[in-house]
Amino acid sequence: MIWRPFTRQSERLTFRRFKRADAKALPALLDDWQVAKWLSRTPFPYSHQDGRDWIRISRSVLRRRRGYSLAIIETDSKQLIGGLGLSTETGEIGYWLGRDHWGKGYATETVNMITQLGLVDSDMPKLWAMVMPGNGASKRVLEKVGYLSPGTRPHRFRGGEQSAHYYHLQQWEWQAAI
Numbered sequence: 657m658i659w660r661p662f663t664r665q666s667e668r669l670t671f672r673r674f675k676r677a678d679a680k681a682l683p684a685l686l687d688d689w690q691v692a693k694w695l696s697r698t699p700f701p702y703s704h705q706d707g708r709d710w711i712r713i714s715r716s717v718l719r720r721r722r723g724y725s726l727a728i729i730e731t732d733s734k735q736l737i738g739g740l741g742l743s744t745e746t747g748e749i750g751y752w753l754g755r756d757h758w759g760k761g762y763a764t765e766t767v768n769m770i771t772q773l774g775l776v777d778s779d780m781p782k783l784w785a786m787v788m789p790g791n792g793a794s795k796r797v798l799e800k801v802g803y804l805s806p807g808t809r810p811h812r813f814r815g816g817e818q819s820a821h822y823y824h825l826q827q828w829e830w831q832a833a834i
């Protein structure tokens with residue numbers, strides 16, 4: 657497994673751990689219902705304190721080696737544009753981008769990176785994600801990378817339980833595809 661110091665690059669993006677100085681940029685991205693409404697636990701409205709709390713949690717996830725919780729940086733502009741998570745305990749992945757950064761293929765680039773990190777570099781047998789009905793963009797991203805959905809499952813979502821689309825990808829399927 658690869659832990660700290662962790663930085664990974666894709667064609668246009670840099671993935672690194674959150675810095676304390678990122679806290680003030682988070683509300684500009686996440687205090688937006690069009691983003692938060694698809695995320696299971698993200699507070700809304702989203703305050704500067706929520707940003708500080710998130711950075712503390714995210715750094716602790718890395719420190720305790722429970723997984724990767726990373727900032728997504730647009731390499732050219734050096735701007736923070738989103739975040740991603742990969743639990744090496746459960747195999748769950750997650751990702752989000754600020755609304756100004758949608759539609760440029762960035763999530764697909766991100767999910768490709770997470771998948772390589774989980775299934776190859778961390779030698780995990782399977783990764784999975786839960787997607788709420790109606791989140792067509794997220795389903796499309798997972799499908800483009802090769803994830804398959806066998807159906808729906810109950811999922812804890814924003815304080816309740818809802819039926820969500822379960823997507824998964826096995827290590828052997830990814831290795832056969834690359």
Ligand SMILES: CC(C)(COP(=O)(O)OP(=O)(O)OC[C@H]1O[C@@H](n2cnc3c(N)ncnc32)[C@H](O)[C@@H]1OP(=O)(O)O)[C@@H](O)C(=O)NCCC(=O)NCCS
Binds near residue numbers: 760791
């Ligand atoms: C989901 C999200 C990460 C996608 O980011 P993105 O960078 O715009 O995604 P990409 O550009 O890589 O790919 C999006 C794909 O979905 C398609 N798409 C966009 N809106 C769609 C919709 N409503 N229905 C179906 N497909 C849609 C795009 O056309 C594109 O597919 P294409 O390349 O075949 O044209 C972004 O919308 C987001 O952060 N949403 C809020 C948080 C979230 O939903 N996170 C995931 C939780 S499971």
